[in-house]
Amino acid sequence: MYTQGLDQAGKDKQLASEAEDRLSAFQARVDAEEKIEAKDWMPEAYRRTLVRQISQHAHSEIIGMQPEGNWLTRAPSLKRKAILLAKVQDEAGHGLYLYSAAETLGVSRDQMVADLLSGKAKYSSIFNYPTLSWADIGAIGWLVDGAAIMNQIPLCRCSYGPYARAMVRVCKEESFHQRQGFDIMHALCSGSDKQKAMAQDALDRWWWPSLMMFGPNDSESKHSAQSMAWKIKRFSNDELRQKFVDVTVQQADFLGLSIPDDDLQFDDTTGHYTFGEIDWQEFLDVIAGNGPCNRQRLEKRKQAHDDGAWVREAAQEYALKQAARTAA
Amino acid sequence: MSKQEWPLYEVFIRSKAGLSHRHAGSVHAADDQMALDNARDTYTRRSEGVSLWVVRSDRIVASDPAESAAFFEPAEDKIYRHPTFYDIPDGVENL
Ligand SMILES: [Fe+2]
Ligand SMILES: [Fe+2]
Numbered sequence: 001m002y003t004q005g006l007d008q009a010g011k012d013k014q015l016a017s018e019a020e021d022r023l024s025a026f027q028a029r030v031d032a033e034e035k036i037e038a039k040d041w042m043p044e045a046y047r048r049t050l051v052r053q054i055s056q057h058a059h060s061e062i063i064g065m066q067p068e069g070n071w072l073t074r075a076p077s078l079k080r081k082a083i084l085l086a087k088v089q090d091e092a093g094h095g096l097y098l099y100s101a102a103e104t105l106g107v108s109r110d111q112m113v114a115d116l117l118s119g120k121a122k123y124s125s126i127f128n129y130p131t132l133s134w135a136d137i138g139a140i141g142w143l144v145d146g147a148a149i150m151n152q153i154p155l156c157r158c159s160y161g162p163y164a165r166a167m168v169r170v171c172k173e174e175s176f177h178q179r180q181g182f183d184i185m186h187a188l189c190s191g192s193d194k195q196k197a198m199a200q201d202a203l204d205r206w207w208w209p210s211l212m213m214f215g216p217n218d219s220e221s222k223h224s225a226q227s228m229a230w231k232i233k234r235f236s237n238d239e240l241r242q243k244f245v246d247v248t249v250q251q252a253d254f255l256g257l258s259i260p261d262d263d264l265q266f267d268d269t270t271g272h273y274t275f276g277e278i279d280w281q282e283f284l285d286v287i288a289g290n291g292p293c294n295r296q297r298l299e300k301r302k303q304a305h306d307d308g309a310w311v312r313e314a315a316q317e318y319a320l321k322q323a324a325r326t327a328a
Numbered sequence: 329m330s331k332q333e334w335p336l337y338e339v340f341i342r343s344k345a346g347l348s349h350r351h352a353g354s355v356h357a358a359d360d361q362m363a364l365d366n367a368r369d370t371y372t373r374r375s376e377g378v379s380l381w382v383v384r385s386d387r388i389v390a391s392d393p394a395e396s397a398a399f400f401e402p403a404e405d406k407i408y409r410h411p412t413f414y415d416i417p418d419g420v421e422n423l
Contacts, residue, residue, distance in 0.1 A: 039393045089373070096370050100354040103336065109356060110333045166353065173374075315358035316332065322359060 030231050035161040038104035046230055049223065050160055051105050053232065055112045058098035059123035062116070063297050065091045067131040068140060076134060083180050084137065090173045097166040104162045117302050125283060126213050128291030135188055135195075135202035141181015143203075143210040143248065149174045150244045151214065154234035163232075182251065189255045196256070203252065204260045211275075212283045214241040220280075245273050335384055337363040339371055342379035349381050357382075 065088050075081035115121035155167040188199040215237040227233040252259050263276035334356040340349035352371045357363035363382040407413050
């Protein structure tokens with residue numbers, strides 16, 4: 001009895017030290033900037049973090065098609081319509097690249113979709129705001145895709161290979177998104193007073209939600225330190241937000257628009273803009289499901305999913321029938 | 329019926345004649361033809377390819393990364409397979 005107990009304790013100790021060795025070998029690979037690939041050993045928490053982040057990212061791309069999709073039939077010209085259609089189609093593609101990257105971690109597409117539709121999975125807060133005028137399409141491309149680029153460029157160097165490769169593909173397409181948005185804003189700002197006022201109104205409504213896209217302040221961000229150590233994340237939320245503000249203020253100046261922040265000013269000593277406090281209560285409300293469009297976005301996605309069920313079933317039925325015919 | 333997930337296909341793209349196909353990602357599709365169509369729409373919207381391969385993911389036979397040290401070991405100790413193994417005497421050129 002006593003010896004058996006000793007044996008067990010010895011075995012536990014050995015297992016624990018083996019697990020520790022594997023963990024430090026993993027961290028050493030990450031520290032050496034080696035990429036982790038799908039079938040490699042990885043800590044369970046690393047896998048879980050990635051599944052959460054990549055699937056949230058994929059869901060954001062998919063839901064993100066809605067606010068812009070609303071304007072497809074009302075774009076002011078055929079050229080604008082063709083461009084917007086290509087942009088929205090890219091976002092669908094981004095969602096698919098990312099779902100495919102998440103699936104390498106052992107989670108199924110159906111499971112991820114089910115988690116989105118049940119409200120269990122989150123997506124970016126920004127897509128719960130309405131697109132009230134055509135200028136909003138400009139503001140989204142310029143600001144929302146602009147903020148996304150800030151976030152996504154460092155992700156191209158993420159330690160997890162399939163995610164990093166998907167992000168390279170995404171980033172190549174994003175700069176078209178941002179430029180087409182800026183181009184819309186530029187056209188409006190070079191137009192009549194009414195058009196310029198539309199552009200200003202869109203900036204007024206999208207500025208603060210765009211800053212929220214970078215997530216909570218570093219002091220409040222609960223997953224940050226570990227994600228940095230795992231090299232999933234390369235820059236903190238506040239660092240990325242600062243970069244975004246610095247480049248965007250100059251672009252707004254060029255357009256002749258004013259950023260809706262009385263506290264915004266250039267700090268000569270740091271070389272950065274300082275800006276006002278973000279309304280974090282609003283951010284939390286939107287994340288919790290109480291933004292202006294949360295319910296509508298999810299309902300629309302659910303309906304599209306349900307309406308497409310017969311197509312998926314018919315395609316499967318056809319494939320089975322064809323396979324049976326070839327076998328016979 | 330709708331409970332069943334469409335199979336996963338891996339997608340390989342030849343970006344231009346003269347280059348090998350390269351892995352791009354994956355798509356779900358009910359059958360082979362749909363896999364090709366989906367791969368085209370998902371991965372070549374900007375003329376990234378002149379040829380596409382799709383193959384059912386469950387048909388790929390892969391080496392095990394956990395065993396990779398042992399699996400690739402036979403190549404490790406044969407340094408004489410590399411030209412740098414050999415000393416070239418002074419005065420010999422174009423070798
Ligand atoms: Fe995107
Ligand atoms: Fe985009």
